[in-house]
Amino acid sequence: MAGTALHGYPTDITRSNTHRVKPAERPEPGNHTLLAEFVLSGMSKNPELQHLLFFTFCLIYTITIIGNLTIIMVTVHPTLRMPMYFFLWVLSVLDISTASIVVPKMLVNFLSEDRSISYMGCATQLYCVIFLGATECYLLAVMAYDRYVAICDPLRYSTIMNSRVCHSLVLLSCCSGNVVSVVQTVWVFKLPFCGPKKINYFFCDIPPLIMLSCADTSLYEKQIITAMVLVIFTPFCLILVSYVCIISSILKISSTDGRYKTFSTCSSHLTVVLLYYASGTLVYLRPKYSNSQDTKKVLALIYTTIIPSLNPLIYSLRNKEVKGILIKIITELWKR
Template identity: 50%
Template sequence: MGERNLTIVKEFVIQGFYELPNLQGLLFGIFTVIYMSILMGNGLMAIIIKTDTALHTPMYFFLGNFSFLEICYTSVILPRMLMNLWTQNRNISVVACAAQLCVLLILAATECLLLAVMAYDRYVAICRPLYYPVIMNQKVCVQLVVGSWVCGIPVQIGQTYQIFSMPFCGSNKLNHIFCDVPPLLKLACGDTSINELFAYAVAVLFGTIPFFLIIWSYVNIIATILNLPVGMGRSKAFSTCSSHLIVVDLFFGSALITYLRPKSTHSPVIDKVLSLFYTIVTPMFNPLIYGLRNKDVIAALKKIFSK
């Protein structure tokens, strides 16, 4: 490599939606509306859960943290995307790209773990109702949330360091909407097989394992609900669980397809569409899925607006 005339990359160009030059203004307007709705919807959910004492239960404690997480998650991506669309300046330094990737990966790991915790909470509530107050006490709930937030930090910092310790040379055009692992590995020089293997391992650790834990929880939950006599809380249990399952399907479905499918099948357009689902679509619909389908949240909203 030393003998070859290669330009070391010092900044990337996030190409975003460069294929649609005539729609940049429209895309800016659409994503601005989406970002505002995410901030207002999830912010309102977090405030309602914090202020209404009727919602001070483990389920809503986890949901409040999840809503706050969604705000953080989208705020790592959307403001930068909006700036790129508005200014048409898509350059980002290597350091800024590394910081965005690291924070994004940490928050993604947190979301996977928190969704698994929420599924476990529903499992205990439905399958072990008599032991629920003992198992899901305040101390345990706090520990589960803190663990969800911090467990991914050392692993994702390590993955980010591993990726950016590789040289990037030649093209600096990142054909994606934000700094992410697959498009960055495409720009790296040399053999990236170790990096790809580590990325798969991390995806399995924070994606596949929590996903299977969620599946296990809901298999037990559904079996328990079906064994209940007709009318004894069946509809309420199904309603609560279905909201969580919709979010799980949206987030895990798109994220796991993105990170675990073979490298040969990766397409920049498909990657962009899938990434929009797990970074923007899920946070946008989170308040609607959990709020409009939940009588307790609707009752809390009526209290606020009546005041």
């Protein structure tokens, strides 16, 4: 297997695609090669399942696109000009983007024997997945803060959560996600990959990529913990604090019906938070633990493919305003 040489050293290192590089077999510094491409193993190696998986994930992707486009269409309706629906609009854009970065390539690989992805293509996919994932983590914290202000300080809600603040919070989430993504992507692709080139995953992600490196990645694994604190644990702690205050305020409401109606505005968000943060934490907590790679595939599938398809259902089924506007739009279209 030929590659592009680093530091002017030869590129005649040949490895089996199925052979894991053991520490004792790592080449001396300077003999590392830069792989021209990687090969994605996909969700399953069973050829009989490929067509079934293709149709299954094609259906899921279709639901994701239609569902999130519907949410985007509904939340721009003039009667829903509220911060909560603006954030929901941004969340739908992120979900469509995440699914579109991962699923189309996965669908092609189900029907193709050539499952290769270029070096730059892999780096681009990794950057996009981390950027969108980190931005969504921060956005979910922003949405929790929005619910906190709406329930705990309703009289000043419109003043605190004005248009400028909402746009600034979304921009801050995107900028923070971009910084995290650039640092992580550059760090991963500075590692030497000297074979094998087969990624035991369905997209380019941190855990399977560092498994391919023939260098000591212990420092990088510690750095991932720092990134997790910034991207997952810190926003999650802010969400917990927000919900402690929210629940405290809800318990002060004398009417049972009033408590239920108030909490129902938060239940959808809380469901998404638990699914998203739990799956993300389990994937990146021990990135190089090889025995859990199949488990990590399933968990990664949850936050890149399943959750984006479920978000429109979760938010629309539990939100009377969204359902009302959706019915109104469908009725108007039907009359035409």
